[in-house]
Amino acid sequence: MxxxxxxxxxxxxxxxxxxxxxxxxxxxxxxxxxxxxxxxxxxxxxxxxxxxxxxxxxxxxxxxxxxxxxxxxxxxxxxxxxxxxxxxxxxxxxxxxxxxxxxxxxxxxxxxxxxxxxxxxxxxxxxxxxxxxxxxxxxxxxxxxxxxxxxxxxxxxxxxxxxxxxxxxxxxxxxxxxxxxxxxxxxxxxxxxxxxxxLRMDPDYGEVLAKLKGAQRLKIFRVGEWVASTSLIGSFQAHVARSLVYLGADVAVAAGESEGETRVSLRSTQRFAERSGVRLGKDVAEHVAAKLGGHGGGHATAASYSTKVEPEAAVDETLRRIASMLGYELKEVT
Ligand SMILES: [Mn+2]
Structure with a gap:
């Protein structure tokens, strides 16, 4: 069309x-x-x-x-x-x-x-x-x-x-x-x-809690020159992913189970999108959703997908895809 x-x-x-x-x-x-x-x-x-x-x-x-x-x-x-x-x-x-x-x-x-x-x-x-x-x-x-x-x-x-x-x-x-x-x-x-x-909202208690818990459960990965961060959270995945980017991650993945499916949100900085050329919607969310059996997509710096696999497995697959797009090994920082 x-x-x-x-x-x-x-x-x-x-x-x-x-x-x-x-x-x-x-x-x-x-x-x-x-x-x-x-x-x-x-x-x-x-x-x-x-x-x-x-x-x-x-x-x-x-x-x-x-x-x-x-x-x-x-x-x-x-x-x-x-x-x-x-x-x-x-x-x-x-x-x-x-x-x-x-x-x-x-x-x-x-x-x-x-x-x-x-x-x-x-x-x-x-x-x-x-x-x-x-x-x-x-x-x-x-x-x-x-x-x-x-x-x-x-x-x-x-x-x-x-x-x-x-x-x-x-x-x-x-x-x-x-x-x-x-x-x-x-x-x-x-x-x-x-x-x-x-456009201003009074803080929502559930969202505040999700973001703070998301921060508490975060994992840090080094992918070449980039820092990726992940977290598992049952609600407000998009807010949590965005918060991880605010905290300093170049790219963040937040996933959790909600209403019988796993929801995964991805966020990156503009700098990451421009320098790496990785578009979270087209290159990552669409690709991983198709591979895991699910639906999703989005923009270069903000994307999401839903799938039936466990949140941990979805996060792993998403990180692997990002690392392979970047051409680096994934190293967890502990
Ligand atoms: Mn819009």
Whole structure:
């Protein structure tokens, strides 16, 4: 499926749209939910009579739940009707659509992917607007607004700004296009201080405990010039992996059993990704998940997968893959 022009969205006559669903990935993060929120506004600008639902398979993260009070929208965890238009935003791996994927496949509606994750072959979509260089799906949504010459209301501009800031570590890793988009959103009334405030969360006790336990159980490995770190933890694997990188690891793997499967999260520094050329999503998560029987993927510095093998075995396999990509032996530092 070839890339398509943002200005051609929604790839059908808007007059034909009675209902639409904008679908987030499982456990929607702020980029997914707020991109969906903005996408809903965009669809209703093209088809004001259209009823839009935001699909949230498996619910949303705690921060998203907080933001959804500030940016409320009709939503559903389950597919309830045959929508005329289905737009999947920020999804990456189709597995993350959960049972929405099969429903979408059977749907007679137009199916569009709006994303910044790498494109997979053989997807359920009829059309795709994907920019892998974008740091957030929200940037791609903005592009559709701008190319179509549609107004961005202040509230929608604020939602998009917060989505971009969330996915770019508060703009630390935003590219020129992302920054230009941010300026355009500020010009439309979005507020930076408000965004910083709204993206802040009160500490979650479970997350704090997971991160500290993760640190307590950490193992250190030397891989050539690089330092890898691993930990086993039953929840908040992504937070724990990120914390290990904050502590100084170049690359970190956190794994644990949750809801009958092993979840593995990988994080690395930007420096590691650039100097080593190892992309955690494509080179490690996808590869190891395929080998162990599982699903996963992600970005160069942030990725995850799930599998049925034990957490210890998943961590071992992941570390071995990283070491072999780097071309060094793995040495545990004790
Ligand atoms: Mn995203």
């Amino acid at each position: 070839a890339q398509e022009r943002p200005e051609d969205f929604p790839f059908t006559d808007p007059k034909s749209l009675r209902t639409a669903a904008v679908i987030c990935h499982r456990n929607a993060d702020p980029d997914a939910y707020l991109s969906a929120y903005a996408m809903s506004s965009l669809i209703r600008k093209l088809a004001p009579w259209c009823r839009v639902t935001i699909g949230t398979p498996g619910g949303v993260t705690a921060l998203t739940a907080k933001l959804s009070k500030r940016f409320p929208h009709e939503g559903a965890e389950k597919w309830s009707e045959d929508y005329d238009l289905c737009v999947a935003v920020d999804v990456g791996d189709e597995e993350l659509l959960d049972d929405w994927r099969a429903k979408m496949e059977d749907s007679r509606g137009v199916k569009v992917l709006v994303d910044h994750h790498p494109i997979r072959e053989g997807g359920v979509y009829d059309h795709m607007i994907v920019d892998e260089a974008a740091t957030s799906a929200a940037e791609v949504v903005c592009r559709i607004f701008f190319r179509k010459g549609l107004d961005v209301e202040r509230d929608v501009a604020q939602a998009l700004l917060e989505a971009i800031m969330f996915d770019s570590s508060h703009l630390t890793i935003a590219g020129p296009e992302g920054l230009r988009t941010v300026v355009a959103l500020l010009d439309r009334g979005a507020d930076l201080a408000e965004a910083r405030r709204e």
